[in-house]
Amino acid sequence: MKNTEIISVNSLTKRFPMGLGEFTALNGIDLTITKGEFSGVVGPSGSGKTTLLNIIGLLDNPTDGDAVILGSSSRALSVREAAILRRKHLGFIFQTYNLLPVYTVFENAEFPLLLLKMTAGERKRAVLDALEWVGLSDKVGSKPAQLSGGECQRVAIARAMVKRPEIVLADEPTANLDAENSHHILRTMLKLNEDLKTTFLFATHDDKVISYLKRKITLIDGKVSRDETIIR
Amino acid sequence: MIKFIIKGLLRDKHRSRLPLIVVAIGVMLTVLMTTWITGVLGDSINLNAKLSTGHVKVITKAYRESMDQIPVDLSLTGTKALITELKKDYPSASWVERIQFGGLLDLPDENGETKSQGPFAGIAVDLFNPSSGEAERLNLNRILVNGRLPSASGEILVSHSFAEKLGISINDRVTFIGTTMYGGMTIVNFTVAGTIRYGITALDRGSVIMDISDARNALEMEDACNEILGFTDVEYYDDSKASELMESFNDSYASDNDQFAPVMIRLRDQNDLGGLIDMMSGVVGIVSFVFILVLSVVLWNAGLIGGLRRYGEVGLRLAMGEEKGHIYRSMIAESLAIGTAGSVIGIALGLSLSYLLQQKGLDFSSAMQNATMLMPGVFRTRITPEAWYIGFIPGIIATVLGTMLAGIGIYKRQTARLFKELQS
Structure with a gap:
């Protein structure tokens, strides 16, 4: 693996049992993502986007082949080692935000830092920075129920970014947002990508997201059908 | 976290x-x-402890064998000395003499003929000595239905339903007919001072309470009683304390094989209370x-x-x-x-x-x-x-x-x- 490659997917295959047979979600995928990319896996529903993201995020294991994340092979990592790698270096953004409803904006963003056992002072600084990046400094004490969908997704971005991970995996992050909010959060993520050099990998079929990508990897029936670099 | x-x-x-x-x-x-x-x-x-068993009880070895018949002829003798010894050796416990006995109570009519008659179970306790605490222990003031507690020799309490059954009124003279410690027949007159109700059928069916001095006179049991009850210094029965007391007492009489030698038993050994x-x-x-x-x-x-x-x-x-x-x-x-x-x-x-x-x-x-x-x-x-x-x-x-x-x-x-x- 070259120095700048932080994700390397080699002959990756994932099959799921289905009835008496099997369904092949990913079929021998080869892919390399370098540091600082703002790229996305695109394709229709059922093409294997989320499955690929789950394997790269060490949430699922491949049937065949391998995914090497930050130099660690998914096949060689134990469950505990995978959790540690996720905790330290990976951030996740979900379609449904998945904020913890009983906690405030500050506490939701703070949660990943609690797992890293940072001191209260360090946590406070990092959370306030992250909320400033996403423009929610005035909402620290609000609960998710008091926020709009766009604001909730911005909290989710702050939560993913607060520990300054190497990679952020975003699965359909704009699916529940209107156009204005979608553009807002995409601009926010693009800025973080440029300022902090964080690698963003999206799974999406939303044209608004695709319009921001610098690299578009198209999956059809579990195979990479196109891999294009977009110059903007 | x-x-x-x-x-x-x-x-x-x-x-x-x-x-x-x-x-x-x-x-x-x-x-x-x-x-x-x-x-x-x-x-x-x-x-049970207060009415019948004590926390521990001293009886004779022979009495132990047929305790359910409360045989007065197998009673302890020389009890004054025995009580003194118990109080000296186990000063933290309270020791009281009791006589449990049975007999017939006869209510005569104005001509002295039997009007009604019935068997009873009697308990003789130290009623006239306030320091004995027996009146409080038996809760006599609370269970008194009519009349008053005995205050002089020759007065007794009769269970209320028994009194009603025989037609006994307060201040009636009744006759106790029974057997002395030596097997002789005894007939003694008493005055009914009051009636009591325990609320326990077994006792209310037919029971009599009298002072121990009256029972001693009636049953010829001078310096004798069939049971000495011991109460440890805790309100509720403590099996380990009672066992300790029993072992210590019985060890001191272990070599005495006389059937009238004293022996101590615990509450748990009586009335299926174990x-x-x-x-x-x-x-x-x-x-x-x-x-x-x-x-x-x-x-x-x-x-x-x-x-x-x-x-x-x-x-x-x-x-x-x-x-x-x-x-x-x-x-x-x-x-x-x-x-x-x-x-x-x-x-x-x-x-x-x-x-x-x-x-x-x-x-x-x-x-x-x-x-x-x-x-x-x-x-x-x-x-x-x-x-x-x-x-x-x-x-x-x-x-x-x-x-x-x-x-x-x-x-x-x-x-x-x-x-x-x-x-x-």
């Missing part, structure tokens, strides 16, 4: 309210059941076990429902890099907090109700009319030191156990599956 968990618990009522209510109710019932059973059994044992004592000491364990079992099943289900509701949260935490074990442990820590809080609330409620029932009691005397056991008519709880902490055992163990069982689902489910549920 602990602060974070506690915040979540306090704010998420769905997560804490149901288990808290279940634990509080379960613990309250545990405390109430424990104090209730301890109280009722303890009072029954206490009643089983009751064993039940009482085991009751705390049994009640705790039953409530741990029941609460665990309920909380297991509550945990499963809560766990289903929190699959999304678990998936998120896994995605963020929290380990399954850590999530599992944090859920157990949550349950520990709920268990402790629920136990404190449950114990407070349980003790409050127990205190109320200890003071007021529940009157079952009408239902106990036909009871043949010596049991109190009013059932009361009894708050023992263990009632203050017993609730924590089912409260905490059941909550943690229920969560542990429910939480196994976290381990059984694949991370990807949990994550998928998070996304759905």
